[in-house]
Amino acid sequence: MIVEPRLVEYLNSLETELPPHLAKLEAYALEHEVPIIRKEAQSLLRFFLELxxxxxxLEVGTAIGFSASLLCEYMPADCHLTTIEKVPMRIVEAEKNLAALKRSQDVTFLTGDAEEVLKNLKEQGNQYDFVxxxxxxxxYMSFLTHILPMLPSGALLITDNVLQEGSIVESKYSITRRDRTIHMRMREYLYELKHxxxxxxxxxxxxxxxxxxVKR
Ligand SMILES: C[S@@+](CC[C@H](N)C(=O)[O-])C[C@H]1O[C@@H](n2cnc3c(N)ncnc32)[C@H](O)[C@@H]1O
Structure with missing residues (x-):
């Protein structure tokens, strides 16, 4: 954890309860070790939706549809969500969970490798004001090349897990060989976002x- 665990616990204890369908989905994901956004990220997404x-x-990475369901719950009435997932097992779960939403008609679920899906969305001239x-x-770097042209001025791009449990600050030599590519590419991505x-x-x-x- 990059933030002191007791502080995280305290801040999370201040959060109000999720609506039952989201709480159930969150519990399912945690029980089955599906990686979903943490409480802190949930809170931040809700804040930016309101703002x-x-x-x-546009969401890249649906998993079983937890964050998509959260976005759908708190997005404005005239908003549409498009979300992308490529892993077959997760697609099956997400289809079921997204179909059960009250606003399922406001969600488009696209399946396949995001690289290809994003390229198509870009070529079709789609624009998104919240990614x-x-x-x-x-x-992320190659996704960004497709996403940037789809952002109008003022659009928000929120990227999760960029500090990799703090290991982002370590030298690449202290990162296990298996994780070295991700480490290097995340650094490149962060440099790109800042420059x-x-x-x-x-x-x-x-x-x-x-x-x-924010897109200028
Ligand atoms: C961290 S999970 C997403 C969690 C989800 N946003 C949530 O909080 O409920 C990342 C997901 O991205 C999917 N994914 C990874 N690479 C992908 C790609 N190239 N195209 C589409 N989906 C991808 C994985 O299969 C995984 O389900």
């Missing part, structure tokens, strides 16, 4: 680290 009042949301990136970390002239980015040590970017 931004988006009309079109939540929560998929394969090593691919790309089209973006203003703040990286915050919340949850596992979140990058908050």
């Amino acid at each position: 931004k009042q988006p009309k079109k949301i 939540f990136m929560d998929a394969a970390k090593a691919q 790309n002239e089209c973006l203003t980015t703040s990286i915050v040590a919340v949850g596992d680290g979140m990058a908050l970017s």
Whole structure:
């Protein structure tokens, strides 16, 4: 954990309870070790939904649909969510969970590798004013090349897990060989977010680290 566990516990204890269908989905994910957004990220997403009042949301990395269901619960009435997942087992679960939502008609679930799906969305001329990136970390850089042209000025791009439990600050030699590529690519991604002239980015040590970017 990058934030003192007692502090996290205290802050999470201040959170209000999730609606029953989200609480059930969260409990299922935790029990079955499906990686989903933490309480801190949930709170941040809700904050930015309220602030931004988006009309079109894009999520990369649905898993079983927990964060998609949360986005759908708190997004404005005239908003539409598109979410992408590629793993067959997760797709089956997500389809079921997203279909059960009250606002299931406001959700488009796209399946396949996000690299390909994002390329198609871009070529079709889609625009999104709120993007939540929560998929394969090593691919964020290439996802970004497709996402950037789809962001109008003022759009928000929120990226989860960017500090990798704090290991992002370590030298690549102290990172296990298995994780070295992700480590290197995440550093490249963060450098890009901070130096790309089209973006203003703040990286915050919340949850596992979140990058908050606004398209200029
Ligand atoms: C951390 S989980 C997403 C959790 C979800 N956002 C939530 O909080 O409920 C990341 C998901 O991204 C999916 N994923 C990874 N690489 C992907 C890719 N290239 N295309 C589509 N989905 C991908 C994984 O299968 C996994 O289910």
